[in-house]
Amino acid sequence: TPAAQWVESWPDDVGADRVRQAFAAAYPADDVDEDGTDAPEVRVYAAPGRVNVIGEHTDYNAGLCLPIALPHRTYVALRPRTDSVVRLASAQEPGAAWTGRLEDVAPGAVTGWAAYVAGVAWALGQHLEATGGSTETIRGFDAVVDSCVPYGAGLSSSAALECSVAVGIDDVAGLGLAATDAGRATLAAAAIRAENEVAGAPTGGMDQSASLRCAPGHALLLDCRPGLDPVDAVEQIPFDLAAEGLALLVIDTRAEHALVDGQYAQRRATCEAAAATLGLANLRELADSVAGAAAATGDPAAREAAFADALGAALDRLPDDVSRRRVRHVVTEIARTQDLVALLRAGRASDVGPLMDASHASLRDDYEVSALELDVAVEAAREAGALGARMTGGGFGGSAIALVPAERASAVADAVAGAFARAGLAAPGFLLAVPSAPAGAC
Numbered sequence: 001t002p003a004a005q006w007v008e009s010w011p012d013d014v015g016a017d018r019v020r021q022a023f024a025a026a027y028p029a030d031d032v033d034e035d036g037t038d039a040p041e042v043r044v045y046a047a048p049g050r051v052n053v054i055g056e057h058t059d060y061n062a063g064l065c066l067p068i069a070l071p072h073r074t075y076v077a078l079r080p081r082t083d084s085v086v087r088l089a090s091a092q093e094p095g096a097a098w099t100g101r102l103e104d105v106a107p108g109a110v111t112g113w114a115a116y117v118a119g120v121a122w123a124l125g126q127h128l129e130a131t132g133g134s135t136e137t138i139r140g141f142d143a144v145v146d147s148c149v150p151y152g153a154g155l156s157s158s159a160a161l162e163c164s165v166a167v168g169i170d171d172v173a174g175l176g177l178a179a180t181d182a183g184r185a186t187l188a189a190a191a192i193r194a195e196n197e198v199a200g201a202p203t204g205g206m207d208q209s210a211s212l213r214c215a216p217g218h219a220l221l222l223d224c225r226p227g228l229d230p231v232d233a234v235e236q237i238p239f240d241l242a243a244e245g246l247a248l249l250v251i252d253t254r255a256e257h258a259l260v261d262g263q264y265a266q267r268r269a270t271c272e273a274a275a276a277t278l279g280l281a282n283l284r285e286l287a288d289s290v291a292g293a294a295a296a297t298g299d300p301a302a303r304e305a306a307f308a309d310a311l312g313a314a315l316d317r318l319p320d321d322v323s324r325r326r327v328r329h330v331v332t333e334i335a336r337t338q339d340l341v342a343l344l345r346a347g348r349a350s351d352v353g354p355l356m357d358a359s360h361a362s363l364r365d366d367y368e369v370s371a372l373e374l375d376v377a378v379e380a381a382r383e384a385g386a387l388g389a390r391m392t393g394g395g396f397g398g399s400a401i402a403l404v405p406a407e408r409a410s411a412v413a414d415a416v417a418g419a420f421a422r423a424g425l426a427a428p429g430f431l432l433a434v435p436s437a438p439a440g441a442c
């Protein structure tokens, strides 16, 4: 049996050293601005990837999700310029350095990885303009990026990149947004615009909110109802795994499947059509009314029956089996997220396993977004002693998570690696998801 391949996080000083050295190599010290002024100091910033504990495919249904920040971070060494030139290089994209001017950055104007970086500068400029400031406040910069966040694994390397740059620009431009949670919500909104509008990737807001607003030892309960004040939309939920003798194992299946974007758009459209059929603005309204009907009854068994009755009555009004199953996933997933948060608040983290298992079954059977690799990962983890396991992220590949007694983490990882080998699948990667710090200066 093959041994599990672990993807270690970097201590901040290691990550910072790496990008400082790469910066010095990319932009030699005698390299100065167009106008000949001496270059100012190089500063380093970092932002984490994230993993979602529960609440999948609920963000675009105005639902709830519960991400934590990973100890795995993206580092950027950044030196401001006095002109509007932006020069970028990344250790993950050798041979794809980029140079451009801020005034040329706009939706559709930048291709490749640089769109995630230049897009943040553009979006912050748009924010300043919309709030009575000037886009000129954002100046050019030279930057080098390096990261230990797995790429394209559903662990949000894209948001880690955007958010490291967002706190960097915030600092050198003196915006002061990173100093408050409200300001961080503004930085997250800029990173979301960069990803959606400049990089052209349709995503909800969970990744950027997690990278900028999570707290160590906590999970971030994010309420995705539109129109909520961003400060009221998040709550810090204690999630001190180590104190409870637990570990959250992330299994990067390294599986990539085609047609993912089309599937995502289809799920979204089905949910929107179902809400419209029910005369609701979104499926969160259905989830809230079903939960309300259940809460009005007495003991747990009666509550469960009332929940099923209220949900069943709504599903009966939908025209086809596919939309009934999609809606059932969304409504039950929002309820599972609320139940899991209640357990964490009660100091019962070791009891959340069955909710994770139920989430996986719902995503696999009702929402149909799992994949062979994800099913193999969660089944092998459970057999090896995980308390619960589920796919995480959009699905069709990406990563799974397993809640394990801390002392079982490496045995569970080895068991999953063995199951992949026996199934003829490529070796997965393993991370320990300790709830970690948000984006900031190093």
Ligand code: ADP
Pocket: 074, 090, 091, 092, 093, 112, 113, 114, 116, 145, 146, 147, 150, 151, 152, 153, 154, 155, 156, 157, 158, 159, 161, 201
């Ligand atoms: P995920 O966010 O799940 O890792 P995405 O497809 O959303 O996957 O984002 C991956 C993309 O983000 C990469 O293809 C690249 O364009 C960009 N990216 C992320 N991290 C880096 C990095 N360290 N250097 C350069 N580009 C990066």
Ligand code: MG
Pocket: 156, 157, 158, 159, 207
């Ligand atoms: Mg991403």
